Structures are given as structure tokens and as C-alpha cells.
Amino acid sequence: MDLSSFLQDLSLSLTEKPLPLCSHPPITELLDGLREHLTGATDAELCALIDRVERFFLMGDPHWLFCPPPANQGAEQQQEVGSEGGWAELQGAYVALVDALARCAALPLCHEDSGSLPTADYKTIPERVIALSSALKALLEALAERERGCGADREQQHKLLLAVAPQICVFAVTHDQVQNWTNQKSRQAAQSLQGALLWAGHWRDSAHLLIGDERREEEGGQEKIQGILGGILDILQPQLTKDTWWHCEAVKLVFAWTLLQVTRPSLSSHLPRLLPPALLLNDHYRRENCMLGIRCLHHIVVNTAAAELRQLNRASVVYEALFKHLYTTDAAVIQLTLSSLLDILLVLEKPPLSLSPASCRRRPCRHDDVLRLILTHMEAEHKVELRRVYAVALPQYIHRMGVAVCRHLKRLERVVLRYLEVEDPPEEHNRLKVLEVLQETLITAWPR
DSSP: OOHHHHHHHHHHTTTSOOOOGGGSOOHHHHHHHHHHHHHHOOHHHHHHHHHHHHHHHHHSOHHHHTSOOOSSTTSSSOOOTTOHHHHHHHHHHHHHHHHHHHHTTOOOOOSSSSSOOOGGGGTTHHHHHHHHHHHHHHHHHHHHHHHHHOSTTHHHHHHHHHHHHHHHHHHHHHTSSSSTTOOHHHHHHHHHHHHHHHHHTTOOSHHHHHHEEEEEOTTSOEEEEEOOHHHHHHHHGGGOSTTTTTSSHHHHHHHHHHHHHOOTTHHHHTHHHHHHHHHHHHTOSSHHHHHHHHHHHHHHHHTSOHHHHHGGGHHHHHHHHHHGGGGOOOHHHHHHHHHHHHHHHHHHSOOGGGSOTTSSOOOOOHHHHHHHHHHHHHHHOOOHHHHHHHHHHHHHHHHHHGGGGGGGHHHHHHHHHHHHHSOOTTTTHHHHHHHHHHHHHHHHHSOO
16 A cells, blocks of 8 residues: 555545545554554654644544454455454554654653753754644544444444553653753643543543543433553553663653542552652652652552551551651752651551550650651751751651650750750741740640
């Protein structure tokens, strides 16, 4: 088949009579040809080819575009057009084509784990993203129109949408962020594509797109709207290994965007696939990656049942991963860590405050370990920014300790005195927070 000639004939049909369906080649054959041309096209040919793909979806007959051809055309015994094998072949062809389109705007790889690539390396990306977003949007609109117009094959059409949606979503999120590889126009194009995806699949927002739920149809029945979280993780998983995740700058951003959209109870079922990449980010030496990892871990802790986190010792692993950040001197990292530790400690053990006076003697626990290290660092800290971070977090830990704070009174007394002695103009945040600590300590540790 001469693909170029056929696309030319198809584009001419916009002003002339449409080509009869009998003259069209099998759609799967044409999709494979488009994919091969996209893969082998040069930079000069790519823009024109993407434009032809867009017009192909805009002008092609919807019945021909989204229905599988007979299994053996011309044979005496042909399978039905809607056979399962034919639909699987059609889905595979469309998934491969969408993947080829997305690769046309793939980011250059980083060969060293040393930071971002210069902006000049991404100079061709925004223009391609605009063209690709328009082509993918045309595909979604044609598919949505076909799904709404057909009856018996509506379920298969929706499955086709679910098959291509994960790759389209990853593409849109990659280019929807303020980064070196985007500009205002490319971000607008990516946002428009994401809106078209939500509209095509009847999803309300990004969280609904990932998780899905049940909705009531007009007839009064229940129809489950599936999410695409599993499909997105299938795409990201091969790139989220210890040795490869830093090769592409967008991978960590797409993963974090995906994770932070998922809340309980949906997160638990995907926890084995979400926790390891979050730990990889948390352990990285670069500040921005470390902070992103801490945010991901905190989100996992807040949105996962405590019993689920305690299985397979996951909670202890998260605690140790966060606890080591208390030894850093970066104020932003410390602030995120102290907030996250408060939540993971509740998963691992009951806070000393919750123990009744009649219970057995309160034994030292992880709360004591964290508070002891915080006070040790506060006592020797001289940086104003870090002193403020510690002062803001300390009252919550003192309240959590309850009367067990008596174990730390000597060190706590020295911290309170030193923080009250040093001015912190103009609002005097440090002094106010330390006075709050003193008040909480007097209330909880007063002799009874």
C-alpha cells in the first residue's frame, strides 16, 4: 500500500466526494503504516506527517476508523467485524500509533545524574508538542463521537479509549508543567489535550481519570467508569528503576503528579508499585528530588490504612527513610520531614500522650528518638531559618509526648532559654513558639 498516496487522496476528499469505504485499505494495516512512517521520518518530514495524521482522524469515516476489519478479507469464511480478536488487534494498532506519536516529542536522555539538561537541548520540543496535541485531540474527538453514536459496539469503543488514554495522559502531563522543555503555547496545547481526554471518557477531573468510580446513568442503572492508573503505571514502571529513573527528567514529575492525585482507599491496591519509586526519590542526593520524594511518602502515609502500611514492615522502612533527613541542614527538607514524621509515628506506635496514668510504665519509643534528636540540633543551631523551622514544629512534638516529655526536660530547658535569649525580629516567631512550648510543657509535666 502506498501510504502517502492514500493520505493525499483522503485529504482531497475534504472538498470533493468522500472516498467509498470499499476503496479504503484495512484500518489496522494503515495504522501500522503510519506508525512506521512516524518512526522513520526525519525532522524535516515530521511536522508535515503529523499534520496529515491529524487530517486523517478529522476526515476519516468513523465506522472505518474504529471498527476492526474482517480477519481474512476475501476468504469464504470470514470472522465477524466485531470479533474479540479483531478488537484486540485494533487496540494494539492504536496503542502503537499513539506511542509513536508521543515519541516524536520524547525528551533527550540525561546520561549523567548531575542535573537538568540545558534549555537549548529542548528547542524543538514545544513546536512538536503543539502539533502532536492537535493530532491526538482529533483522535479523541473522533473516538468520542463514534462511541456516542454506536450502540452494540459502545463497550468495545470505550475499551479502545481506555487502551490509548494512559499514553495520552502521560504525554499531556509531561508537557503541562513549567519546565525547560515547555513554553506557554505548548502548555496550553497540553492542557487542551488533557481536557479533551476528560471529555471523551466522561471523567470529571484528573483524580477521577486515574481512579474512576461508579455513576448513575439516565436510565437509573449503575455503570462503572474505570480509571487508568494501572495503565499509567505500566508505562512508567520500566523507567522507574534505580538505574534509569534519572535518564528522563519528566518521569519523576509524571509519577509524582499521578501519585498525588490518588487518595484512599484507591491508593492501597497500588501501594507495591507506588512506594518503591517514592523511596528512590527520597534517597536521592539532589535537593529537589529529595523533597519530591518526601512529599510522595507523606501522601502515601496519609492516604493508606495503618494496617496496610504495617504489613511487610513498610511503615518501618518509611520511618527510617524519613528519620535520616533529620541530620541534614537544609531547612526546606527538615520542614517536610518533621511534618511527615508526625504522621508515620502514629502508624508505628501509640503516642505517649494516649497512654493512661494507670497503664504500665511508659517505655522510650520512636517519639523519644525523634524529639531527642530535634532538641539536640536545636541546642546547637545558629542559622535563623533552621531555628524557625524547629521552633514551629516543636510544640506538636511536645504535645504528642504528654507527661513523657519529663525524660527530656534538661535538654528542653536549655533550648527554651537559648531561644528566648536571641531576638528574632520583627515578628519574634521563635520566641513566641518557644513560649508555646514552655506553656505546653508546664501543662503536661506539672507535678501531680
